[in-house]
Amino acid sequence: xxxxxxxxxxxxxxxxxxxxxxxxxxxxxxxxxxxxxxxxxxxxxxxxxxxxxxxxxxxxxxxxxxxxxxxxxxxxxxxxxxxxxxxxxxxxxxxxxxxxxxxxxxxxxxxxxxxxxxxxxxxxxxxxxxxxxxxxxxxxxxxxxxxxxxxxxxxxxxxxxxxxxxxxxxxxxxxxxxxxxxxxxxxxxxxxxxxxxxxxxxxxxxxxxxxxxxxxxxxxxxxxxxxx
Amino acid sequence: xxxxxxxxxxxxxxxxxxxxxxxxxxxxxxxxxxxxxxxxxxxxxxxxxxxxxxxxxxxxxxxxxxxxxxxxxxxxxxxxxxxxxxxxxxxxxxxxxxxxxxxxxxxxxxxxxxxxxxxxxxxxxxxxxxxxxxxxxxxxxxxxxxxxxxxxxxxxxxxxxxxxxxxxxxxxxxxxxxxxxxxxxxxxxxxxxxxxxxxxxxxxxxxxxxxxxxxxxxxxxxxxxxxxxxxxxxxxxxxxxxxxxxxxxxxxxxxxxxxxxxxxxxxxxxxxxxxxxxxxxxxxxxxxxxxxxxxxxxxxxxxxxxxxxxxxxxxxxxxx
Numbered sequence: 001x002x003x004x005x006x007x008x009x010x011x012x013x014x015x016x017x018x019x020x021x022x023x024x025x026x027x028x029x030x031x032x033x034x035x036x037x038x039x040x041x042x043x044x045x046x047x048x049x050x051x052x053x054x055x056x057x058x059x060x061x062x063x064x065x066x067x068x069x070x071x072x073x074x075x076x077x078x079x080x081x082x083x084x085x086x087x088x089x090x091x092x093x094x095x096x097x098x099x100x101x102x103x104x105x106x107x108x109x110x111x112x113x114x115x116x117x118x119x120x121x122x123x124x125x126x127x128x129x130x131x132x133x134x135x136x137x138x139x140x141x142x143x144x145x146x147x148x149x150x151x152x153x154x155x156x157x158x159x160x161x162x163x164x165x166x167x168x169x170x171x172x173x174x175x176x177x178x179x180x181x182x183x184x185x186x187x188x189x190x191x192x193x194x195x196x197x198x199x200x201x202x203x204x205x206x207x208x209x210x211x212x213x214x215x216x217x218x219x220x221x222x223x224x225x226x227x228x
Numbered sequence: 229x230x231x232x233x234x235x236x237x238x239x240x241x242x243x244x245x246x247x248x249x250x251x252x253x254x255x256x257x258x259x260x261x262x263x264x265x266x267x268x269x270x271x272x273x274x275x276x277x278x279x280x281x282x283x284x285x286x287x288x289x290x291x292x293x294x295x296x297x298x299x300x301x302x303x304x305x306x307x308x309x310x311x312x313x314x315x316x317x318x319x320x321x322x323x324x325x326x327x328x329x330x331x332x333x334x335x336x337x338x339x340x341x342x343x344x345x346x347x348x349x350x351x352x353x354x355x356x357x358x359x360x361x362x363x364x365x366x367x368x369x370x371x372x373x374x375x376x377x378x379x380x381x382x383x384x385x386x387x388x389x390x391x392x393x394x395x396x397x398x399x400x401x402x403x404x405x406x407x408x409x410x411x412x413x414x415x416x417x418x419x420x421x422x423x424x425x426x427x428x429x430x431x432x433x434x435x436x437x438x439x440x441x442x443x444x445x446x447x448x449x450x451x452x453x454x455x456x457x458x459x460x461x462x463x464x465x466x467x468x469x470x471x472x473x474x475x476x477x478x479x480x481x482x483x484x485x486x487x488x489x490x491x492x493x494x495x496x497x498x499x500x501x502x503x504x505x506x507x508x509x510x511x512x513x514x515x516x517x518x519x520x521x522x523x524x525x526x527x528x529x530x531x532x533x534x535x536x537x538x539x540x541x542x543x544x545x546x547x548x
Binding site: 010011012013014015017022023027036048049050051052053054055056057058060063064068118132134135136137138139140141147179180182197199202203205206209 | 250253254255256257258259261357358364366367368369370415416417418419420466467468469470471473474491494497500501502503516526528531532533536
């Protein structure tokens with residue numbers, strides 16, 4: 001563990017990245033979550049957006065409304081009282097997944113890569129209670145961690161130009177769900193009928209930083225009857 | 229306010245979208261800002277027709293957009309010189325004009341710059357989603373049905389008859405930006421400049437890079453001498469939030485300037501374009517050359533202040 005002092009890194013003249021650790025871990029990510037809640041609550045004049053990452057928070061601001069040094073001071077103050085920040089109880093969301101076949105075109109490959117049966121891949125993937133480390137890449141895309149070490153799988157050598165909405169993928173020890181059709185290089189092992197993103201809903205993303213997610217298996221027939 | 233069908237798309241051109249100044253405050257949900265790539269040009273177009281500067285207009289790329297007026301309205305076109313014509317005759321840009329029912333506006337091709345902006349008095353009438361009318365093209369929401377304009381689309385405008393008295397407003401000619409084929413972008417180092425070798429940083433700001441044809445609203449891809457990173461550092465970083473203007477360098481050393489359709493990323497960013505120069509990113513076209521100039525944070529703020537003062541000055545000069 002390195003010491004707890006946050007590192008400030010400038011990203012242009014209107015955003016600053018605050019690093020709260022140098023690894024992917026629940027402890028570091030919870031610090032990000034605390035700083036995010038604290039700054040969100042303060043509603044500092046001139047702050048336009050807050051983008052949480054695995055181990056950092058990006059604060060976007062208007063430099064003519066709040067000076068960088070003034071903003072840094074406020075963020076440092078917030079950092080010094082993170083221990084006292086109360087976080088909301090995490091929501092636990094269960095996500096049904098149809099694994100394999102046309103819904104999970106990479107399931108066989110992943111099983112072969114680990115020299116296990118596809119059934120074991122599914123069981124391993126359904127085992128953990130995952131943490132939502134961040135939302136990004138596309139609207140509503142949750143970065144979930146961590147999948148069991150026995151499922152640690154590299155990305156596809158050639159990313160797909162289009163991954164269908166609802167696809168469930170893994171990359172190294174991360175797993176995630178594609179909320180909209182988009183390019184992507186993760187290994188697709190399944191598909192969920194649940195809508196992860198709806199621009200007209202508030203909040204637009206089903207999942208939020210700090211939520212917990214569990215996957216469970218359903219059949220293609222059950223998915224066909226799914227109402228969201 | 230009554231929305232009136234105001235413009236019919238006879239030809240959508242290469243890419244035309246409804247954009248305002250962007251969708252801010254939703255980064256936590258992975259929602260990118262989108263918005264006009266040349267925000268300066270859109271703001272001026274709006275002011276010329278009496279709109280709020282953050283109202284939605286049309287952003288059109290390079291050539292081909294043809295629109296027919298379905299009612300009388302006030303319009304202004306700013307940004308790239310795409311050889312704007314009204315019923316076949318050249319029409320002055322950076323000025324507001326009344327166009328009448330049946331008139332046809334055409335954007336026939338780029339004389340300079342890459343994207344033009346059309347504002348209509350009253351603003352383009354599409355629903356606000358998360359506070360903005362901007363089209364999010366990659367995720368298919370916002371703007372007109374979440375997509376670029378298509379032939380026969382009809383655009384509504386709120387009370388197009390309202391602002392007609394403001395015709396012939398013009399931006400002072402010496403304020404009209406020039407769009408060269410060689411650009412200098414001012415940048416601040418960081419956030420990951422320390423991941424690059426001294427030689428890599430030197431390469432980055434001492435050579436011209438060429439805009440690749442596969443640049444789009446998501447990012448400007450550059451081709452030139454590879455920017456080398458330190459050999460003792462992994463190729464990707466832990467994913468983090470990003471802003472438009474951040475310049476990421478993947479393993480091949482070819483820089484990519486991130487635009488407003490992305491909110492997180494996992495590549496190192498050597499430097500970030502200053503806010504005052506962001507509007508230029510909308511006007512750089514494939515084949516153009518760009519050189520980076522590292523400046524100090526205080527200079528970046530001064531440049532932004534001067535730009536904002538100029539826009540404020542123009543606003544104050546307008547009657548009403």
